[in-house]
Amino acid sequence: MSEITLSGLEKRYGDELAVEDVSVTIDDGELLCLLGPSGSGKSTTLRMLAGLETPTDGEIRIGDENVTDRPAYERTTATVFQDWALFPHKTVLENVAFGLKMQGIGKDERREQAHEMLERVRMAEYADDNPMNLSGGQKQRVALARSLAVNPDVLLLDEPLSNLDKRLSEDMQIELREIHAELEETFVHVTHDQDEAFTLADRIGIMADGNLVQVGEPNEVYQNPKNQFIEGFLGDTNFVEGTVERTTLDSIRVETELGREVILPTASGEADALAEGDSVTLSLRPEVLSIEPAESAGSEDGETAHAVRTDGSTTNSVVGTIENVLYRGSTVRYSVVVNGTTVFVERTVGDAGAFDAGDEIRINWDGADLLAFRDNGSRVDL
Template sequence: MSEITLAGLEKRYGDTLAVEDVSVTIDDGELLCLLGPSGSGKSTTLRMLAGLETPTDGEIRIGDEDVTDRPAYERTTATVFQDWALFPHKTVLENVAFGLKMQGMGKDERREQAREMLERVRMGEYADDDPMNLSGGQKQRVALARSLAVNPDVLLLDEPLSNLDKRLSEDMQIELREIHAELEETFVHVTHDQDEAFTLADRIGIMADGTLVQVGEPNEVYENPKNRFIEGFLGDTNFVAGEVERTTADSVHVETELGREVVLPRTAGADGAAALAAGESVALSLRPEVLSIEPADAATFDGEADRTQPVRTDGSTTNAVVGTIENVLYRGSTIRYSVAVEDTSLFVERTVADSGAFDAGDEIRISWDGADVLAFRDDGSRVDL
């Protein structure tokens, strides 16, 4: 049983609060990714889990045991470090056998087990090599084998893939998933790379400024972010500033810097909109994937009609603006257009395969369903529409 519970975890260095009130329960066998920008406290949280840092407040439980004050060498966790931290004066095999040696296992037995673990990560032929002569990907495998060799209840991974190139990192993500599926151990993986987190995680915990902002399954945190920080951090989006004009029974009308009113439908039961006062400023998030574009001259565009259009029975509203393409950015499989709309600009994307590429200077119509738009208050909290 290796369920992990963090309760009110805090780490303070002098006057700086590195981690503040982090509480989460990690299920047995789960792979949790702590995702956040650098300095968000995710590595510190992981180090506290490992026992390499002592929390200034709060509690850590692994299984039924309170391990808050237990040092790293008495915990059943094993860490894969960012720079892998292989012992330079030992061979690859001795590195992997080190944990077993510390457990007091006899020489032949531990070498045998270490060899098996090296085979498992496909590094068997490098057993007698100097780890310093290995490539990044190989060091990574050895570090993983060394941590797995002690048969930990919890494997902690501190950005181990961040020093690998993109392709190698993606291969390792798949391998890590496979190893996790095979071992059924609890993994906590720290990363600043959202693609990595989305690929690996059963659940993602998003950290910012030392706090754990939201924990949830990948699609949940992406589609249902708790605040503006998460919406901006995960994927790319356009934030459009606006002011609430009026609220009706089934919609919220927002006057925006796009020069048009945007109509957001309200869901029955949600009470966030009721608290919105007319004149309150909000930020709307328009993700490029919800924006459709077409040439402006082909569109039957009537702004006034859009403005008065009520919310449809399926809960959707149509919103549209016309803008001029300023920049065309080729990003491999997609093309990104930066479009000037009134005093601001929106970016939209098309896949290369889509027919009809636009050029700078073209006028296009951008339209979207109001139901796909998220709104955030000035303090960053999301409006429950």
């Protein structure tokens, strides 16, 4: 079992800075997902951890050992690659047994261990097959079995599911989660797929421009993003520009593109150094928005927005016109034009209601459900 500590990790390729000052501790037996867009530095970080790249600066520790300068074959890690990297001239069993052979384990014992690992990933019946004749999902299982067969302290996974179709990828996510729970080993999994990260991870590390921006449990990074980049990267949201109109002891009033003003309650009793005239960006996630026919709330022609206090909470409301309706399988997305600005609302098919393009609707939300960000992308502490 191994705890991993990355301290001030940096990687340069000439003048290009690929990874900058990455520091994190990955707990013994934890499954950490490094999540970020292409070019964010997540795979480079994994390759340094695997010993396939040498850091320009910083330190890597696995357990009590400093492995920063050790080559891959001297580390207690194994890596599953995106392209599987199976040997085409060896059978499935021989592929899985290869690492054991390199460890000097005898033929009979390594065949037995390889068979056990193939059974674990439900591929034992393909032991004598050529791996090139397998499907993508089957190849991924063989690659996983080969990496696990050597009993590593740390398993590294570099976008291993990216070549699979959606349904197969989802099935493999569940299997990986179950294997991790069974083995209780430390896994570090790199992906650009948010659903994959949220399904697998004990914690998620969000990377952008070579930096590790935030690390936390899935629910934490989604509900409490550190900055606007994370808020926009995780899931879908509506960003609405606004200007602070005034602040009080318990609220901030923001003039927005949607209409007259939006009220944001402040639990701390202060407006976090926001002043009248400051620019802010509000985030309205679709799941916090409710919709209803405009006439059911007593709207009048030309009404664009209103905000009222009810029972100690802050209710905001705008009236707009549905521009288009997009059916997305189990959900329906409504694009709504409000005062010249387009926002979207999503509902499950069963709760979607009979709304059509051209209908006038009212969108409601509680001000406490919104997040606000400054011009530099930092989050406003409400």
